Amino acid sequence: MRKISDATITRLSRYYRSLARLERKNQEMVSSKELAQTGGATSVQVRKDLSCFGQFGTRGLGYPVCQLKETIAHILGLHRTWNVALVGAGSLGAALISYKEFKRQGFHIVAVFDKDPAKVGKNKRGLIILDIKNLPEVSRELKIDMAIVAVPKTEAQSVVNLLVQAGFKVILNFAPVNLMAPPQVTIRNVNMAIELEALSYRLMAN
Amino acid sequence: MRKISDATITRLSRYYRSLARLERKNQEMVSSKELAQTGGATSVQVRKDLSCFGQFGTRGLGYPVCQLKETIAHILGLHRTWNVALVGAGSLGAALISYKEFKRQGFHIVAVFDKDPAKVGKNKRGLIILDIKNLPEVSRELKIDMAIVAVPKTEAQSVVNLLVQAGFKVILNFAPVNLMAPPQVTIRNVNMAIELEALSYRLMAN
The missing domain is CATH 3.40.50.720 (NAD(P)-binding Rossmann-like Domain)
Incomplete structure (x- = not known):
């Protein structure tokens, strides 16, 4: 796996919080544009950041909120204490x-x-x-x-x-x-x- | 002036601290490579960051420590309270x-x-x-x-x-x-x- 920058990791933490908020509102899918707005980045940046870790989204449909949140939790170690x-x-x-x-x-x-x-x-x-x-x-x-x-x-x-x-x-x-x-x-x-x-x-x- | 990113500004703060350290050691000139090492970036990044604000260095000689420190102080507002x-x-x-x-x-x-x-x-x-x-x-x-x-x-x-x-x-x-x-x-x-x-x-x- 290529080297992930500290800035990418910090943005993942922000996306995680945005996803948690959307999950509480029962939103099922999110576009990279929407994640970008709440996470303070551009949609290109969101797609680039997430692509470091695999293929999550579906073109035209976006990302599944709950699943992406869980994936980021596992990347950052937030699924455990x-x-x-x-x-x-x-x-x-x-x-x-x-x-x-x-x-x-x-x-x-x-x-x-x-x-x-x-x-x-x-x-x-x-x-x-x-x-x-x-x-x-x-x-x-x-x-x-x-x-x-x-x-x-x-x-x-x-x-x-x-x-x-x-x-x-x-x-x-x-x-x-x-x-x-x-x-x-x-x-x-x-x-x-x-x-x-x-x-x-x-x-x-x- | 083009939009300066928050990340650039944070790195300027780091360069400022590195320059203050070098000044205390009476070092007169610093290369972008040396600034990069102490500031946690690459030399390309240092040159790019500083070029946002003007032309400071001399090819082959590097940057004058004291003058660059003062310039960054003025950019960040560290010359005043x-x-x-x-x-x-x-x-x-x-x-x-x-x-x-x-x-x-x-x-x-x-x-x-x-x-x-x-x-x-x-x-x-x-x-x-x-x-x-x-x-x-x-x-x-x-x-x-x-x-x-x-x-x-x-x-x-x-x-x-x-x-x-x-x-x-x-x-x-x-x-x-x-x-x-x-x-x-x-x-x-x-x-x-x-x-x-x-x-x-x-x-x-x-």
């Missing part, structure tokens, strides 16, 4: 534990770690904060699949090193810093300032 | 107030609003929570440029309606829901579950 470790029990960590959309899509934060002895043992939104030293064993015991890094930027690389050593293959990083990891490890960065920069660009351009 | 309103004083709101990278890039959260009477008047990380009813006047008085929506998904559309009425042109939305706004208003959505889905996809594909 995932155990997630959160590193960093600060205010961003607290917000992530409370973020309901994670659980709704099957992502369960099952453990939260911090290195601050003053925090370890305390309850954070229903989870006991664990010592980061215990991350490797706890991750094995709880069969944790992925990790979220929500620590200050100065701490992020050492946390990533620990996660890599513990065998994590995928990491979502919120620290605004460039991180190094071996090629077999995927780090996805969320930088909220970059999101605002896309908006200040709009204000500058107008 | 922006006043930001935050709507929603929950745990995500608290995390956003504490997120240092915003201020570092010139985005100052100057007011936080909530509709919950139990929260209004309380101090949240140094800001007094204001009644959402006062958003239009406060936004005018404080010359607020952009808004962040960090409310539950059921509240998000009514908050966006209020922001649009108050004259906001750009909105960063964290609620995991599709929002409607007039075409002259740009809404940028951050859905943290979609970020995790890109990672579960990797685990499924391996």
